[in-house]
Amino acid sequence: EPEVTQTPSHQVTQMGQEVILRCVPISNHLYFYWYRQILGQKVEFLVSFYNNEISEKSEIFDDQFSVERPDGSNFTLKIRSTKLEDSAMYFCASSARPSREQYFGPGTRLTVT
Amino acid sequence: AQSVTQLDSQVPVFEEAPVELRCNYSSSVSVYLFWYVQYPNQGLQLLLKYLSGSTLVKGINGFEAEFNKSQTSFHLRKPSVHISDTAEYFCAVSYYNQGGKLIFGQGTELSVKP
Numbered sequence: 734e735p736e737v738t739q740t741p742s743h744q745v746t747q748m749g750q751e752v753i754l755r756c757v758p759i760s761n762h763l764y765f766y767w768y769r770q771i772l773g774q775k776v777e778f779l780v781s782f783y784n785n786e787i788s789e790k791s792e793i794f795d796d797q798f799s800v801e802r803p804d805g806s807n808f809t810l811k812i813r814s815t816k817l818e819d820s821a822m823y824f825c826a827s828s829a830r831p832s833r834e835q836y837f838g839p840g841t842r843l844t845v846t
Numbered sequence: 847a848q849s850v851t852q853l854d855s856q857v858p859v860f861e862e863a864p865v866e867l868r869c870n871y872s873s874s875v876s877v878y879l880f881w882y883v884q885y886p887n888q889g890l891q892l893l894l895k896y897l898s899g900s901t902l903v904k905g906i907n908g909f910e911a912e913f914n915k916s917q918t919s920f921h922l923r924k925p926s927v928h929i930s931d932t933a934e935y936f937c938a939v940s941y942y943n944q945g946g947k948l949i950f951g952q953g954t955e956l957s958v959k960p
Contacts, residue, residue: 789945
């Protein structure tokens with residue numbers, strides 16, 4: 734069964750450093766998303782991406798964040814200068830159609846020290 | 847603002863007992879509704895979905911949910927739980943023609959005891 738994959742599973746970085754989180758969505762899906770979950774809190778939407786551009790972004794997704802689909806399979810989230818409060822689990826998701834069910838990857842746990 | 851409320855943060859229950867996890871959403875427009883399950887140290891797995899049609903939807907692992915438009919609710923039920931159902935359950939909603947983002951509830955931690 735096709736699935737969304739994410740790498741790395743765990744990333745530790747120092748405050749101020751850049752990180753890139755990688756995702757491989759399900760191959761025939763066209764809509765891609767990033768969410769984050771701070772420990773003990775609910776899952777929050779960050780950004781949606783379709784047709785090589787951002788469809789929607791939340792207020793969390795400020796200028797420090799960017800997304801890219803560098804090739805036909807990868808979908809990346811970059812945080813330019815990490816802050817302590819960026820520590821969270823980051824989930825990638827994809828769907829075949831907008832507003833329909835999304836399939837999530839296993840997540841990347843980002844720890845900023 | 848659009849929101850999803852899961853009324854119970856923790857639900858302890860004995861094995862083989864029935865369970866209901868409650869979810870309410872705020873909306874006056876068409877919605878799609880989902881339940882996801884998160885096992886410890888794992889990602890989110892789709893449990894079931896309501897897109898249209900019958901208001902009673904069945905999902906994996908014996909779970910079902912009922913969409914109630916008048917009460918803006920989408921409660922999750924299982925007639926008899928197993929130890930393996932112990933997990934965090936998230937209700938989520940997306941709004942028709944609004945880009946597809948999911949809005950999640952706070953989650954309900956289901957703890958099944960022997």
